[in-house]
Every structure is written in C-alpha cells, then in structure tokens.
Amino acid sequence: MFSRFFKTLNANNNNGQSLPFSELETHQRRHQRRDNDRCVALIENKVYPIQNWSIGGALIRADERLFSVDDEIGLTIKFKFENDMRDVTQLARVIRKNSNNIAFQFAPLTGKGRKNFESILNECMNEEFAHSQMAQ
Known part of the structure; x- marks a missing residue:
C-alpha cells in the first residue's frame, strides 16, 4: 500500500x-555548514559576504557573472572573533552558481590546512557557547 x-x-x-x-x-x-559566524571571503582583493561555510567549502554572495563553474580561485576567509581576527587561505573551485550565490569546494586540505580550519571551528563554537551562557 x-x-x-x-x-x-x-x-x-x-x-x-x-x-x-x-x-x-x-x-x-x-561537513556541517556554519551560517552564524562573522566572516567574509576575500577574492582578488574584493570582499564578499559568506552565506555559510564548512571545512569542505563556502557559499558566498556575489554576482554570478563574475565567476564561471570550474574556475579555480585562491580564496581567503577572514574570521572576526571577540579579541582576534584569523585568516585561512585555500584553493577553491566554483562548483555551482545562481543569482547572487557562488558555491566553492575547497581543494583537498593539507594536514596544516585541516588543523587551521579545526582551530577556527573550535574558536567559533567556544564563542557560541560563551554567548549562550551570557544570555541566560
């Protein structure tokens, strides 16, 4: 039935x-997507807002005419924390685009690259936890 x-x-x-x-x-x-972090993407000296990101890639807001599918681009994500700013630079490939959104897949991470992302992810989660405790 x-x-x-x-x-x-x-x-x-x-x-x-x-x-x-x-x-x-x-x-x-x-990888789990994160969409609440204070971060932007820097591509060829232009800043783009990040919709969400993960260790595997990022989705940015940008004019779709600026990028083509399969473009390989050096992308730097700039993270803003309470007392610090951190950057991660990674080679990325455009895998999808539509009006105002460009999806990037990161090249395979090196051991150092993975540790950098994991460190930033831990810092993001620590800040989330601290803010949740202050709200109570």
Whole structure:
C-alpha cells in the first residue's frame, strides 16, 4: 500500500534541490555548514559576504557573472572573533552558481590546512557557547 508512496517521496537536500528519497543518502554533505559566524571571503582583493561555510567549502554572495563553474580561485576567509581576527587561505573551485550565490569546494586540505580550519571551528563554537551562557 505504501510502496508507491515511498517510491515517489522526495526530500530536500541542503541546496534546496529536490531529490528522490532513494538518492538522499548519497547526496548528504560531508561537513556541517556554519551560517552564524562573522566572516567574509576575500577574492582578488574584493570582499564578499559568506552565506555559510564548512571545512569542505563556502557559499558566498556575489554576482554570478563574475565567476564561471570550474574556475579555480585562491580564496581567503577572514574570521572576526571577540579579541582576534584569523585568516585561512585555500584553493577553491566554483562548483555551482545562481543569482547572487557562488558555491566553492575547497581543494583537498593539507594536514596544516585541516588543523587551521579545526582551530577556527573550535574558536567559533567556544564563542557560541560563551554567548549562550551570557544570555541566560
């Protein structure tokens, strides 16, 4: 009775695209996206707001005409913390674009690059926790 229903069941992935239920597992993200951090992307001396980021990539707000799919670009993410600013520079490839959004996938991280991102991620989570405690 429900087999037909489950075959046609669709679910949304993180990109807002509809996927058949059977394909959902293969399209899940490898890394959790973060969208509350104070950070911007710096590309060729131009600053772009970051919609969200993860250790695997970033989504920025920018005119789609400025980039082409498969462009490889040096991207620096500048993070603003309470008492510090930190930068991470990473080679990235444009994997998707639409009106006002450009999605980048980072090149495979070196050990040092992964440690830099993990350190920043820890600092972001520490600040979130500190702010949540002050709000109580």
